[in-house]
Amino acid sequence: MTLSRRQVLGGGxxxxxxxxxxxxxxxxxxxxxxxxxxRSAVLESVSEVFLPEGEAAAVVAAVDRFLADRGDxxxxxxxxxxxxxxxxxxxxxxxxxxxxxxxERRSVMQAWSVSGLGVKRQLFQAxxxxxxxxxxxxxxxxxxxxxxxxxxxx
Amino acid sequence: MIRxxxxxxxxxxxxxxxxxxxxxxxxxxxxxLMAEAGHDVIxxxxxxxxxxxxxxxxxxxxxxxxxxxQAQQYTKDGAVAVLQGRVLGGSTVVNMADCVPIEDAVLxxxxxxxxxxxxxxxxxxxxxxxxxxxxxxxxxxxxxRNNALLLExxxxxxLTGRAFEHNRVGCVNSGYCLIGCAYDxxxxxxxxxxxxxxxxxxxxxxxxxxERLEHDGRRVRAAVGHLVDPVxxxxxxxFRVAAERFVLAGGAIHSPLILLASxxxxxxxxxxxxxxxxxxxxxxxxxxxxxxxxxxxSGWLEGxxxxxxxxxxDGFWLEGVAGGPGQAASSIPVGDPWExxxxxxxxxxxxxxxxxxxxxxxxxxxxxxxxxxYAFQDRWKHHLREALxxxxxxxxxxxxxxxxxxxxxxxxxxxxxxxxxxxALPIRPNAGPVLSAHPQGSCRMGPSSQHAVVDLDLKVHGxxxxxxxxxxxxxxxxxxxxxxxxxxxxxLATERLLG
Numbered sequence: 001m002t003l004s005r006r007q008v009l010g011g012g013x014x015x016x017x018x019x020x021x022x023x024x025x026x027x028x029x030x031x032x033x034x035x036x037x038x039r040s041a042v043l044e045s046v047s048e049v050f051l052p053e054g055e056a057a058a059v060v061a062a063v064d065r066f067l068a069d070r071g072d073x074x075x076x077x078x079x080x081x082x083x084x085x086x087x088x089x090x091x092x093x094x095x096x097x098x099x100x101x102x103x104e105r106r107s108v109m110q111a112w113s114v115s116g117l118g119v120k121r122q123l124f125q126a127x128x129x130x131x132x133x134x135x136x137x138x139x140x141x142x143x144x145x146x147x148x149x150x151x152x153x154x
Numbered sequence: 155m156i157r158x159x160x161x162x163x164x165x166x167x168x169x170x171x172x173x174x175x176x177x178x179x180x181x182x183x184x185x186x187l188m189a190e191a192g193h194d195v196i197x198x199x200x201x202x203x204x205x206x207x208x209x210x211x212x213x214x215x216x217x218x219x220x221x222x223x224q225a226q227q228y229t230k231d232g233a234v235a236v237l238q239g240r241v242l243g244g245s246t247v248v249n250m251a252d253c254v255p256i257e258d259a260v261l262x263x264x265x266x267x268x269x270x271x272x273x274x275x276x277x278x279x280x281x282x283x284x285x286x287x288x289x290x291x292x293x294x295x296x297x298x299r300n301n302a303l304l305l306e307x308x309x310x311x312x313l314t315g316r317a318f319e320h321n322r323v324g325c326v327n328s329g330y331c332l333i334g335c336a337y338d339x340x341x342x343x344x345x346x347x348x349x350x351x352x353x354x355x356x357x358x359x360x361x362x363x364x365e366r367l368e369h370d371g372r373r374v375r376a377a378v379g380h381l382v383d384p385v386x387x388x389x390x391x392x393f394r395v396a397a398e399r400f401v402l403a404g405g406a407i408h409s410p411l412i413l414l415a416s417x418x419x420x421x422x423x424x425x426x427x428x429x430x431x432x433x434x435x436x437x438x439x440x441x442x443x444x445x446x447x448x449x450x451x452s453g454w455l456e457g458x459x460x461x462x463x464x465x466x467x468d469g470f471w472l473e474g475v476a477g478g479p480g481q482a483a484s485s486i487p488v489g490d491p492w493e494x495x496x497x498x499x500x501x502x503x504x505x506x507x508x509x510x511x512x513x514x515x516x517x518x519x520x521x522x523x524x525x526x527x528y529a530f531q532d533r534w535k536h537h538l539r540e541a542l543x544x545x546x547x548x549x550x551x552x553x554x555x556x557x558x559x560x561x562x563x564x565x566x567x568x569x570x571x572x573x574x575x576x577x578a579l580p581i582r583p584n585a586g587p588v589l590s591a592h593p594q595g596s597c598r599m600g601p602s603s604q605h606a607v608v609d610l611d612l613k614v615h616g617x618x619x620x621x622x623x624x625x626x627x628x629x630x631x632x633x634x635x636x637x638x639x640x641x642x643x644x645x646l647a648t649e650r651l652l653g
Contacts, residue, residue, distance in 0.1 A: 125587070
């Protein structure tokens with residue numbers, strides 16, 4: 001995918017964090033998702049920065065299922081574009097973001113949160129929202145937060 | 155009668171006397187009045203009909219179903235989440251149910267600054283009283299601890315606190331107002347105005363997205379678009395509705411979008427957008443708060459908020475707010491969300507509501523979706539900084555162990571002097587979460603077609619049969635909460651239209 005500056009800066013709702021794309025988490029590795037494809041690994045590598053250890057793969061698999069079943073095609077394309085930007089912009093000159101060790105990825109994202117470049121802050125906020133919403137909206141995590149869940153039966 | 159896309163899967167053509175585009179606060183009122191006046195009315199709504207039996211109280215299911223773009227509508231730079239309902243009843247289904255009519259000073263501001271004297275203060279008062287009666291507006295009698303802490307802290311630092319009026323009747327305090335009421339306690343347009351319209355013979359067509367208006371200069375002939383999947387937005391078969399009169403009520407983002415696609419309304423279409431952006435503040439308390447239960451937004455602090463004829467709404471207000479665990483976690487401004495979510499039950503939250511000036515713009519992207527151009531204004535940033543400082547002081551006075559400010563780089567506040575960091579932290583796009591639930595002003599009313607889209611009767615300048623009746627007509631922000639203002643103006647404009 002070739003990214004023009006215009007695409008990166010003007011992508012509208014741009015991968016804004018499909019914050020509402022929570023889904024039921026199931027254990028397992030994300031692998032190559034139906035929609036995310038090779039970008040699953042990028043989303044997983046970002047989500048590991050924001051989530052408790054060992055939870056990112058399930059979140060990514062759940063996001064992919066949501067996108068495949070109920071994803072808005074325009075939002076999906078923006079998410080894929082955003083992940084491509086992270087992979088290349090967050091990797092430095094010699095590596096891709098997803099190939100970096102976790103502590104380096106944390107440092108990159110921390111730097112992006114206060115970066116002078118708007119696109120980096122945008123990506124940080126968007127992907128943080130996506131990971132956190134998807135994780136904490138899931139019933140599996142409710143007991144850890146003390147949330148007693150809906151009153152209506154599924 | 156409510157008709158879904160499934161019932162007309164091959165598309166449809168229809169002729170009606172009145173075509174109302176959008177079923178939210180404006181469209182629903184107008185549709186009800188027109189149908190009850192004996193007109194053949196069709197309402198076109200992009201979202202689905204979601205009755206209470208389908209309100210599951212689960213965030214991951216309801217946000218995509220009830221909100222525009224699956225709750226992913228953002229400004230072009232991603233800095234402001236613009237939350238709007240996409241469901242039969244529009245944003246009245248997913249709002250906080252606050253009933254705040256337009257104050258007299260705002261009407262005077264519009265008269266003085268924009269020549270908007272189409273309706274007298276008395277007429278607006280009467281309309282507000284009428285619409286509030288229909289939706290069951292009443293004072294909120296009880297605060298949950300989340301809101302009580304805000305009011306307690308405010309009182310301790312000398313701020314005036316008040317309770318909202320709301321349009322809940324028979325509320326069971328489940329707390330799921332933002333993702334639809336499973337008890338029909340929130341008297342949204344879907345439970346009040348739209349049944350009246352339907353009973354009077356109106357057809358409520360859901361999952362029908364209007365994309366443009368066919369016209370021959372002064373007269374609109376038809377609304378055309380596609381049936382859509384209510385979650386993904388994927389288009390299906392086309393439809394066309396011809397009518398004698400059209401009421402556009404798609405909200406402050408999509409009404410101008412349709413006008414732009416149709417090349418109707420002149421050069422002011424899409425300009426002068428206000429977002430009234432809000433920023434969250436969270437605070438951790440020693441004792442349980444359980445923000446997710448009870449009325450989520452029942453109390454507010456006045457802050458420096460003023461409403462004057464010179465400036466309209468200015469300053470800031472602080473309002474209680476609550477969300478489910480997904481929304482709460484993703485809105486935790488900065489820092490380590492795990493620790494905060496481990497103690498989610500002890501977290502209180504508020505929104506800094508900071509009115510802005512009309513400086514944004516809605517444009518149309520090549521894929522037909524809106525591009526919302528918006529920049530934070532210096533005055534808005536100044537007021538937000540003061541709002542954050544005041545919020546921190548109020549929470550500390552109420553006994554908060556720590557307060558989280560919604561700005562990247564902020565450290566948790568545990569004592570008042572920690573708030574001094576606000577002087578150095580930049581307020582800029584994507585420094586933290588900011589949302590808008592009250593977009594207004596992109597089809598401004600006014601006497602001149604040079605500067606406004608609709609005239610003082612809310613009819614589009616230069617058109618014989620097209621009106622706009624939603625928050626897009628307000629020249630500046632109308633109120634801290636827009637449901638009653640929109641309903642009031644839709645009531646007045648429709649009454650005048652009907653003669």
